[in-house]
Amino acid sequence: MKLHPLTSLAIAGSAAVVTTAAASVPLSLAVMATAAALSFMSGRGAQVLAASAMILVPLCLALFMVHGLFFPEGTTVIAQWGPARVTIEGLTFAAERASRIGAAVVPLLVFSCTVSVPDLVAALSARGVSGRVAFVLAATLALVPAIGQQQLRIRQAQEARGLVIRRHLPSRIAAFRLQALPLVLSLVEEASGRAQALEARGFVSAARPTSYRQVQDPLPQRILRWLVLLCAAVVVGLRLSSSLPGGNW
Amino acid sequence: MSSTSLTLPAPAPAAARKRRLLEILGALAIAGTYAYLVLNQPSDIAGGPGSAAALIALSGFLVGAILLIMAVLPTLPASTLVLIPVALVLNIVLGQFVGSTLVPFYLDAIGTVLIAVLAGPAAGAATGALSSIIWSFFNPTVLPFAAGAALIGALAGLAARYGLFRRFYFAPIAGFLTGIIGGVVSAPVAAFVFGGTSGVATGAIVSAFRAMGDTLFAAITKQALLSDPMDKAIVFTLVALLVYALPRRARLQFPFVRRHNVLAGTGRDDATN
Amino acid sequence: MTEESSVLRACVEHFTFHDEAGPVLTGLELALRRGTITALLGASGSGKTTLGRLLGGWSRPGNSGLLSGVLEVAGQILHFEGTDDDPAINAAEWARHVGYVPQDSTTVLSMVRATVGEELAFGLENRGVSPAAMRESVQHVAGRLGLTHLLEHSPTTLSGGELRKLAIGCVVIMNPEVLILDEPAASLDAEAAAGLVTLMRDLAGRGTAVLVLSQCVDALVRAAGHWFLLQEGSLSAGGIMAELPDFTALAAAGLVVSAGCGGVGSTPATDLPVDAQLMPDGSAHRALPPDLGGSKFPAAQLTDVQFAFGPVARQRRPLRRRNAQRAVPPNTVLRGVNLSLQAGEVIAITGPNGAGKSTLLRHFNGLLQPDSGSVLIEGKDIAGQATGTVAAAVGLLFQQPRDQLFERTAQREVAFGLSGSAGTIAAAATHALDVVGLSGASSRHPAELPASQQRLLALATVLARRPAILLLDEPTVALDGHGRRFLVRAIHVAAAAGAAVVLVTHDVDFAAEAAHKTLVLSDGILVPAEP
Structure with missing residues (x-):
């Protein structure tokens, strides 16, 4: 069953x-x-x-x-x-x-x-209030693997710019900054684009959504x-x- | 053509009142649970099975967190809503990573504080609560801390609202104070639900206090007072670094930032024209 | 204006982003009629995307900036004064009339739906359409876009061209009267671009007004009936397609008129002077004239480089389990690449998508290590060296400039990681910005630059390090006409200063124009291009 x-x-x-x-x-x-x-x-x-x-x-x-x-x-x-x-x-x-x-x-x-x-x-979206919770859950789960790939691309780009990650702490902190900033900036930017798309596609104002699945x-x-x-x-x-x-x- | 209007109507006051009521109920549930736990029975945690205290802590805090989410989530604009998954991933990835090291910090609130600074206390509270609930999909032990996380979000938002992110040196101070409150509120959960802490590093600190003869609740509260303020001071500083690195247009798309002049150098003079 | 038949009309006195001094759009009037295709041409930074987002309801007055002017959609007229009391646009209602597909088309996707079918249906779900009606619409739109066979696939497995079609489908399924496409042909191959032309004609035939925003005069633009030219936020010219200005005028406006993006014509040779000022002073630099070959070693020497992707290619796993033989790894990309590169030499490598061009480029700085064979940089084998160390001699420009930009201003970005006194660093950074034509943007936030300038900025960060070997991965993508000329000049400047340049591109015209020699990566080896 x-x-x-x-x-x-x-x-x-x-x-x-x-x-x-x-x-x-x-x-x-x-x-x-x-x-x-x-x-x-x-x-x-x-x-x-x-x-x-x-x-x-x-x-x-x-x-x-x-x-x-x-x-x-x-x-x-x-x-x-x-x-x-x-x-x-x-x-x-x-x-x-x-x-x-x-x-x-x-x-x-x-x-x-x-x-x-x-x-x-x-199942959650079909139950009204939880549509937004369902969105956050699904988007978070979709983001985890995507972020992994993006992180790898960013590290390669920074290494090509001369980033060498050494074992001591200052070097690690610097490396963290070089990778975290582009990652967070691009995530925030992508999010603002997606926000406009979601509004245009009626997600934000949806009163009684139906479900395709x-x-x-x-x-x-x-x-x-x-x-x-x-x-x-x-x-x-x-x-x-x-x-x-x-x-x- | 279509007769529907292309512009938005003004929000209905009735709905706003209902939301406000939910917010207050949620805050009351959390405060009441905390008061009950602290006043009634810290003595016997280490005594019996103690499951009633665990149940009260779990249900009271969780109900409060869910009420807050129900109150806030439907009111958030899309720009905030889509940022929540990003915040959650930051919380979860950093929290999971730092939790696995031997550092007595958590760093699991960066995303929550980021949202709070950009979108305000209500959005921060909802993000904190949601973060715990969705993180529990991967790690169910964080679920009981939802109320504490909501509180951190709300306090961070208030700090931003009153200009503590306008000066760089205020951010860690605000974080330190937030950490004191957050630690005190989360301690009963650690004590009554888990009977200790979830990490080895924090556990060592609790052991030290227990060795000096403290009750379990006192030892965990003291441990929280050692770890949380430092942790939140670091988190607030990192978030300040992040928001000032954001391009202007990205920061100013948030009405909260524009209205309350949250960040230095982004006055509302142009916005009001 | 013929209000009677125009379905969208915009009269923009000015539009200014919050907290910015000058307006992005000024004194602009535009009307779109049913069943027409209109091309809005403009270089990167001309305000094209801002206008598209404004008309499409993505940048809403009050939210992202302040508009003074009038917007008229489907008979409703909205007046904006540029104050807080302006009407607030309901984006969902707006989208029933005007659909907008941004340049980065994946933005349209909700990314929370598991299949292409569900993603297409997302907007309908939110409108409360019944499941049966949704299924019918999804089938219908998927059929028109050629997505039917992908309906059950996950959107994350689609190719770039398929994603663009899906994004357009997500907008078209809402049946808007106006469809705005921002750079729809960017990085699409000729076949996919031709498919888009058919789709646009089909939509126009059914009464939709289509507006194409483009910096490239390509097949899509040529399918339009009317054109407008946007320069510095205002419309400077316009007319019917037959009256499109000639090549020189378009190039002067910063447009690309190229076979590379599906149309006819070609990129102009660079007309920017490579004057002495731009040359490094030579003293602190390896200033080898290109044909002198005075160095003992070639700048780079690849000998019999072979490379296969490891077990990362997950989708192939079941297949590999079945053939147990290991002799020929199934994912072999490079089968013995030999290349000797002299200082001052510019080599272009072309080849079809997926031939392994980017993979080859990543061998020059150790991001990928060959399975067999060797890579010598200035005579030294780089096997086992950290990429960050090799980067002192080798600079690589990636396809995604955003992955490497993180500073607050363009000037700081270029200066980052340079060594020397503050004065020499500032001078080097200024010089690099100058070479790529960004001296005017030195104090702007990298993320706020238009796509074309972001790419040039990323190029400047590489140039400022004065690498002995300069590697460029698809450098023309997203560049407008001005940007291409600066790119070509930067390559010439670097080569004249003694750098060896390898550029990987699908744009054959550009390869011929910028490089001394073109090679084709085909079946894992490099062969000379046919003349």
């Missing part, structure tokens, strides 16, 4: 919300594993894994460094070097946070790596979407009510 972009967004977002609310390590691990499995089934496993590792590895390192070594509230000390104390409580806290964040990050990355961006843009949105998926979101809302509600005065944080 092909998922509508908003359905997969709702599922990924709800997974992130529910695991945050539940704050249970086993559930978080299960969600991460499921998301990873789904990404491998869709053939994007490697991409999702790489993206997750890039975000989660430094984050986990920081968490274990901060809480694993310095947790004044901890009482069960395993090891101690000068001011640094490794405590059970600190390690538990770090592990709990790391798994919770992982369980929010991985499903969302599975969504971004598997969704068809044009479909997402079409048709994205299938069958009824069962719409129901599923609402159910998933409702479920997430209920879990959040339960968690918040249990934590109100008298509850346990």
